[in-house]
Amino acid sequence: MTKIVPAILVKTMEDYSRELAIVRQLTNRFQLDIIDGEYVDNKTIELGEIARLNELSIDIHLMVRDPKPYVEKAMALRANNTIIQLDCCDDITPNLMRIKKAGLNAGVAINPTDQLKRLKPIGELIDHILIMGYQAGFAGQKLNPIVFDRLQEVRKLFPGKEIGLDGGVNSKNAKKILQAGFDVVNVNTLIFGSSDPLSAYSELLEYSL
Secondary structure, eight states: OOEEEEEEOOSSHHHHHHHHHHHHHHOSEEEEEEEBSSSSSOBOOOGGGOOOOTTSEEEEEEEOSOOHHHHHHHHHTTOSEEEEETTSSSOOHHHHHHHHHTTOOEEEEEOTTSOGGGGGGGGGGOSEEEEESSSTTOTTOOOOTHHHHHHHHHHHHSTTSEEEEESOOOTTTHHHHHTTTOSEEEESHHHHTSSOHHHHHHHHHHHHO
């Protein structure tokens, strides 16, 4: 069964609180997207504003140019996964090692343009591989169908790793995505943009069985 994880990408703490309240009605795990305004021309709330949530499992997806200070904050929050964009800098290995040394799970997010061979040298440091449905940075973009081939390729390269999809899920493709074999599917607009998030989430659950 595929785990459906609501993904929060917001610019204000007011919106964060509102969407977090929705998450609490739906599930015990969510993803928080953090964007620094440098990796891409977009900016979210600051990770330092977030309080630790002992009752919820949080995946922190860092879309930032320099992961190091954000990794330290994510570790303080005891994130379920701290996910770094593969293309954010020349070498993400030291940041992955820092996460693993703390006894926490490290994740890597790959854009459609990233080459999978770059994952091989760091495979032992990765617990979670997040396949982006489009170039990271903005919610609501169109799904790149390459994700289905990538799922199979990543599964062969890294058996046993948790593989997620982030971005591009809509009412027309949700069933196909949720039955494709991803371990985790992150959903933003289809849940938080709905007038009835509970019904939207329940429909996704039916597809994931």
